[in-house]
Amino acid sequence: MNGRSNGRGLNYLLTLGSIVVILLITTWAQRTLDPYRLRVLSVGAIYVTLAVGLNLVYGFTGQFSLGHAGFMAVGAYTSALLTMPVAQKARNFFIVPIHPALENLQIPYLPALIIAGLMAALLGWIVGVPVLRLRGDYLGMATLGFSEVVRVLINNMQTITNGSMGLKGVPDYVNLYWAVGSAVVSVFIAARLVNTSYGRALKAIREDEIAAESVGVSLFYHKVLAFVAGAFFAGVGGALLGHWSSAVDPKMFTITITFQILTIVVIGGLGSLTGTVIASFAYAVAMEWLRFIEAPMKIGSIEIPGIVGMRMVLFGIVVLVVIVFYRQGLMGQREFAWDAFLRRKEAGTAAGAGKGV
Amino acid sequence: MVAGCGQQSAPAPKPAEPAKPAEPPKPAEPEEIRIGSWQPFTGALAAGGAMNKEGIDMAFEQRPKILGKPVKVIFSDNKSDKVEAANSMARLIEQDKVVAVLGCYGSSLAIAGLNVSEKAGIPMIPDASNPLVTEGRKFVTRLNYQDPFAGKVMAKYAVDKLGAKTAAIIQDVAQDYSVGLAQFFRKEFTKLTNNPNSIVAFVSYNTGDQDFTAQLTFVKSKKPDVIFVPGYSADGALLAKQAREMGIKTPLVGGDAWEAPELVQIGGKAVEGLIFCSHFAVEAAKTDKAKKFIDDYRKKYNKDPNCYAALAYDAYNLVADKLEEIKVVDPVKLNTALRSTKNWEGVTGTISIDETGNPVKPAIIFQVKGGKFVYMDTIQPW
């Protein structure tokens, strides 16, 4: 998608072609794969949406945000409350009745998903404007604090969120089409954003704030822009996750999920959308695939009983190894680009615009 | 619908080979009956998962064959995490081709998995007490009573047996289990005492909080006759310890989640006199079947069984009995048989399943005395 050099038309054509191919693969998968594999692939695709959002904030703009879980929660609750049938709402709120304004609200899925993203984005703006004055770890701490506050609020605002009971029986609209569709759209939007003058400003901020400011980049405007966009993707991703598991509750949105997404982004490579896509699917598939470690095994005639917890131990080791030996992540800041793929002439083309600033 | 109606125990492999390469080749074992057990073995609810497994392990040892076929119990960890819960349930059904799923402990997790099993038409026997677990479902059968009943039972016991006129509630606002019990206790208590202001203090904490001194200081100032603390056992033990250290001598009353060895191990002397409800009592066991279960369990694990082990043991045996009854390994027929259970004698009592998939059974009341859970009373549904 590096449409800068010659052959721009060709690039567009190739991009369009690959979208068609993705669509075909998705259709094939949705028709032939068993529900288990579909679920795993769907969750991988949802991770793409989520991780793209975080990469935009942290990878491309260098703003250390640990508030992803909070935005996800807002998106998930918004979409769940907007799409849930009235009867299901009544069933859920059997302890404290639902707020009358929400009681009879029900809109179709797609607008609900977009509104979920917009709500998260709005919150991102409200939070981002004051908080983005902070830098580095302090920003991380403030956003982490924000995300925890959201969780406490959800637990306590029973008439709106049903508190810790969560919302059960959220319509399970998410299939592979939705998950992959959202992933494609978010990668596309992010790529468009990154490859315009906005993107160069964002990267300039990441590399050196003071230098960027001195050449006239509005730090504040661009930081907020990236933050709000990141919150939007988090909101949509959170909503998808809610519809995927058909249950939403505050325990889903702890710091753990933020760390998960952060790990995906870092392993994929900060500032690489390609890396994010690869790492998201790798993460989802690996977590399931590693299950065999916990099952009882037979090596020759010796039977080893399954040890529960081994999977996460191994996962910890894998994360450590990847970070220590590929400290730039799998892709670094590189991107998959048609030019490099077709001609392989300048190695620099693939490195993206990041270095040029 | 595509739902797995008529899905037999050993279907032919699907035509399209799936995308993941690392799948070990599946040996052809049509003669095996596969039962899934799907539990939180790690994460926040690990205690519940471990207790359930003990019951299932023992049941399997005693009954390794059903209908003359060997049984394979496949355990799967859902990490106390909802994404994992849905995935591991899908795996049990799609990859392991189980005929029924036992578990899991914890309502939110159970519901996340249920959406998968319900669609696939695989019967599930969860150890979860939230009413929404069975609400509107067709493939769930539950052997334990629900949160509202536990809350009501404790209110009734506090009023009838302890003579309480006022009560304080300390709930874990981040646990649906705790919030549910607290609300139903509150409703029933105000109804029974005929006094809308009989709940003199209603305060909260959050999962993970270990300091309850502020809540207790407040509660102490209100001088309630009884303090209701619906929470998990470790929280209950810590809270009791802090209450006693602050000189609070008011009776502490809790829910069925208190029944775990941790309550006494952690609480020590401080938990003496605590009262809670349960699903199963060694002392209340009157049938031969229940007595044998207790003996066997003591022999195997060198301790008394608790309700989670007993419920899991019953779940396995109920599935086994129903399979022998219908004489065919078919999830849908098995489910119909499970849902129409009448007067089935389990170790946790004689169980009949009503049309919503829930059991009609009494609650047991325990009190901690001399470091042991002592049977006090049986409260019938009213």
Next chain:
Amino acid sequence: MTLDMFLQHLTNAVSLGALYALVAIGYTMVYGILRLINFAHGTIFTIGAYAAFMGIAIFNLQWGITYILAICFTAVLGMATEKVAYKPLRDAPRISVLISAIGVSFLMENLLIIFFGGRPKPFFRPPIFTQVLEIGAIMIPVLSFAIIIVSAILLVALTYLLYRTKPGTAMRALANDFETARLMAIDVDKTVALTFMVGSSLAAVGGILWALKFPQINPTMGGFPGLKAFVAAVLGGIGSIPGATVGGLILGLCEIMLVAFLPNLSGYRDAVAFVALITVLLLKPTGLLGEKGQVKV
């Protein structure tokens, strides 16, 4: 609210705040010197408690000896994690170190689950710590005094270490400027290892005292105190040891007084810490007692 009740709340608050402060000191020390948010600090804290648990429950050691051994063990483990997971990343982007810390934390937590199971275990309390002093209508557990005394001793000892000894000076030099310190012939590896050793033993002390106050341990017990202590450290000004103490006390006070004065809002108690954190950061980005200087990005 009666005076007795208020005083009871106040003692509860100080007792809790001192514990937060104790864990926060360890956090702030590692951060102040290495600029590394050590998310594994909470897990190290847990390991300290488990080591003490093992000493008493499995090896039947006397409690005093056990605590010392547990602290030493944790200190060595802390140094080992530094060697494996942080040292190779010294010139890598900071985020890599952070992720590495998360990986370490995952790994250790799950090893604990494998070895000890996920269920909570009772933690033995020596009889002298279980007594309760009664002053009028106010009840104060003896342990609260022990916590305050230990915190005070550590505060003095650390200040002495940092400002009166050679390794301490080297640590401060590192905190100021890594590269210059290296040029000044300071043995960076050794100093960083020492920092981790001290930080981890502080975490172990915190873990043991926490387990004494709330006598149950489980593999995930460190997450919550870790987060709270971190907030306390940031509140007070990260890198500042007196700041961590003040931050811890303020946090304890805010949390307890919310429940005391507004019991209906007790469910929001956990939000207090984070609201305070955000407010302080916005008004004074380097914390209450933090140094002014520019934060290096």
